[in-house]
Amino acid sequence: MCYAIPGKVSQIGNKKATVDYFGEQKTAINEIEDLKIGDYIYAQGGYVIEKIPESKALEILSVWRETFFDLHDLDLRLSRLELEKNGIDRKLGQILDNAAEGLALKNSDLLYLLKLEKENELNLLFKASNFLRAKHLSNSCCVHGIIEFSNHCSQTCKYCGISIENKNIARYRMRKAEISDTAFDAINKMGFKALVLQSGEDPGYSVDDLCEIVRDIKSRSAALIFVSFGEVGIDGLKKIYDAGARGLLMRFETSNSELYTRIHPGCELKTRLGHIREAYKMGYLILTGGLIGLPGQTIEDQLNDILLTKELNAEMYSFGPFIPHPDSFLRDRHSPKPNDILKVLAVSRIIDPKNAKILVTTGFETVDKKAREIGLMAGANSVMLNVTPKKYKKLYSIYPNRAHENEELQEQIGTTLSLLKRLGRAPTDLGVSI
Ligand code: 5AD
Numbered sequence: 001m002c003y004a005i006p007g008k009v010s011q012i013g014n015k016k017a018t019v020d021y022f023g024e025q026k027t028a029i030n031e032i033e034d035l036k037i038g039d040y041i042y043a044q045g046g047y048v049i050e051k052i053p054e055s056k057a058l059e060i061l062s063v064w065r066e067t068f069f070d071l072h073d074l075d076l077r078l079s080r081l082e083l084e085k086n087g088i089d090r091k092l093g094q095i096l097d098n099a100a101e102g103l104a105l106k107n108s109d110l111l112y113l114l115k116l117e118k119e120n121e122l123n124l125l126f127k128a129s130n131f132l133r134a135k136h137l138s139n140s141c142c143v144h145g146i147i148e149f150s151n152h153c154s155q156t157c158k159y160c161g162i163s164i165e166n167k168n169i170a171r172y173r174m175r176k177a178e179i180s181d182t183a184f185d186a187i188n189k190m191g192f193k194a195l196v197l198q199s200g201e202d203p204g205y206s207v208d209d210l211c212e213i214v215r216d217i218k219s220r221s222a223a224l225i226f227v228s229f230g231e232v233g234i235d236g237l238k239k240i241y242d243a244g245a246r247g248l249l250m251r252f253e254t255s256n257s258e259l260y261t262r263i264h265p266g267c268e269l270k271t272r273l274g275h276i277r278e279a280y281k282m283g284y285l286i287l288t289g290g291l292i293g294l295p296g297q298t299i300e301d302q303l304n305d306i307l308l309t310k311e312l313n314a315e316m317y318s319f320g321p322f323i324p325h326p327d328s329f330l331r332d333r334h335s336p337k338p339n340d341i342l343k344v345l346a347v348s349r350i351i352d353p354k355n356a357k358i359l360v361t362t363g364f365e366t367v368d369k370k371a372r373e374i375g376l377m378a379g380a381n382s383v384m385l386n387v388t389p390k391k392y393k394k395l396y397s398i399y400p401n402r403a404h405e406n407e408e409l410q411e412q413i414g415t416t417l418s419l420l421k422r423l424g425r426a427p428t429d430l431g432v433s434i
Contacts, residue, residue, distance in 0.1 A: 004193040004428050005064050006040045006057035017041070017048055022061075022068055042222070044193045045285050045315065047246060050222035067426075071139055074424030078377070079134035081127055092121055096128045099350045107303065110351065114299050114343050122339055129346035129379030132353040137381060141425040142316075142357055143416060144226070145192040145387040147182050148396040149174040153200025155230065157253075158263045159291070161325035161397045162200050168327045172392050173204050180216045186387040187221040190409065194224040196249050196287075196384065201230035210236075211243035218244035226287060231271070234278050247285040250276055251318060254290050255304040259297060263330075273312070280313050287359075289318040292344050293336030306348050310356075316382060317348045317356050320363030323399035338368040342378045349379030357382045365403035372416075376423055385412050 007019035007026070017030040019041065028043040032051060035041070040057030042050045081100060083093060095109045105113075116122050150173040151162045162169065174182070179197070186192045197213065199205070205213075210232070214225055226247030227240055237248070252272050254260050260269040280286050290305040291297075309317050321335045341364050348358050359382040360375035368374070372383060386393060386404055393405050404412055420427045 004042050004044055004191075005068070005426075006052055006060055007043060008057075009035060009037055009039045009041060012037060019043055019048075022065065042193060044224040045247060047224055049193060049224055071421070071424045071426050075134055075139035076424075078424055079127075079130045081131035083124065083128070088121060088124060092116070092124065096124060099128055099353075100131060102353065105350065107307075110303055110306075110347055111299060113347050113350070114303055116343065117339075122343070125346050126342060126374075126378035129349040130377050132349050133358075133379050133381055136354040139425045140381065140428040141376065141420055142194070142382040143192075143420075143427045144194040144196060144382070144384045145186045145190070146196040146198055146384050147179060147186070148198050148386070148388045148392065149179045149182075150199035150202045150204065151392075151396050152202040152204055153230075154203055155201050155267075156265055158265070158329040159294070159322055159325065159399075161328055161399055163328065165329075166325075166327045169397055170395055172395050173202065174389075174392065176209065176213050176216070178389075179213050180220065182387065182389060183217040183223070184220050186409075187217075187223045190387070190413065192223065192385075192387065194226065194247075195387070196226040196228055196247075197245075198228035198249065199230075205229075207232055207236040207239055211239050214240060214243040214245050224285075226285070231275055234275070237275065237279050237284070238282060241279075241282050241284060245284070247287060247315070248276070248279040249287040249316075249318065250279070251289050251291070252276065252305075252308065252312075254294055254297060254301060255308040256297065256301045259294065259301070262296065263294065276312050285315040286312055287316040287318050288312055288314050289320075289359075291322045292319055292341050293322045293334075295322070295330060295333045302344055303347070306344065306351055309348070310352050314352075315355075315357060317345075317352070317358045318361060319344050319348065319359075320361035321367050323363055323366060325397070325399050335367050338364075338371070338374070341367070341371075342374060345375055345380050346378045359384060362386065362403050363399065366399065366401060369403075371403075372419055373423065376419075376425065381425075383416060385409070385416060 007021045009017050010020045011018035016027050019026050028048045030048045040052050041048050152171050153162045156163050156165050225245045226249050227245045228249035257269040289309050321341050323335050324331050324333050358380040360372050360380045364371040
């Protein structure tokens, strides 16, 4: 779980610490050498990231205590599952009952869910997924930050607006110190505890440069760093891990290898999967998933995408809609409907009820203004805020008119926290700002 409410260490074992949060015990990997029982810490993504003084922890916990239990109660009320089955066909009722009881569903049942179209049936599916989220993972919601530090890219992905083939966009590349300062502010001034560093596959930074960026951020601030630099090679991944990165955000985009090669000319799905699998073995937390609604993708492909995400041991499921970019090869195609996106989030929750962090992506927010709310009420429990300096944000145009591209960070944080509060969710990695 990502709890960034301070926790108290109650036990220390082999590289693991047990941490107490208002009576709930969680375990986290510990890399802090002198950690002792009784210390107060921040944990994130299953890692102890920082020790904090007792007086500060107690002050923060006193603010949280009441809010924590209030939010909990509200979430429980909102996620109650009353399977009103009037007018619902028996097969659907049966499948959702099985899911709610934690029984594994057959692939044919999962496909049945992904093919639902009627509004009342879809609502029932979304409710069942939200129920599972609340039952197993309670009300915590990850709020990670992302810095998009370069839109240069050597790749030719047919859907992407920053592909090397797009000659119509201005390119930018942040300097190393600028990236590190942006991360420093996000962590130390805005309270983020987990940050994703993302760029196109930019030959302007060597692996050593990327390591230097990660190392510099880690030396100045306590946070969990995820990297998303594209394919840096297995040696590159290892070096970046050693520099201090602990998560890899790398979508496989589609589990259909023919479709993969069609939209990534000259590339193979197995190479990408090799990266993700090796990264997992090295100890990286894996954030992965695919694009929903790619031209030529079937519902069976979508199910395989979700199953593959689970097989890859994903810590976080990142599924967003394909959105046509006017300067890309797929400019004339269209995005999927919001319900088609929600179905993928909901079925992901059903397939991985106990562990998955499921992200409501900016892509989803771009095709539907209410995406965060409806996504969080359909099994999702994670959002990502863009902390890229405003002057660059618009240029990271992987698809057009991205949600929040004109908002100040402070505004984004404010609207996110008030939505979470309204839904009874605890923003467990933005400190105590609620
Ligand atoms: N629509 C939606 N998502 C896109 N991405 C790139 N181009 C598009 C698009 N047109 C996503 C890819 C990639 C991530 C960084 O951005 O899934 O993994």
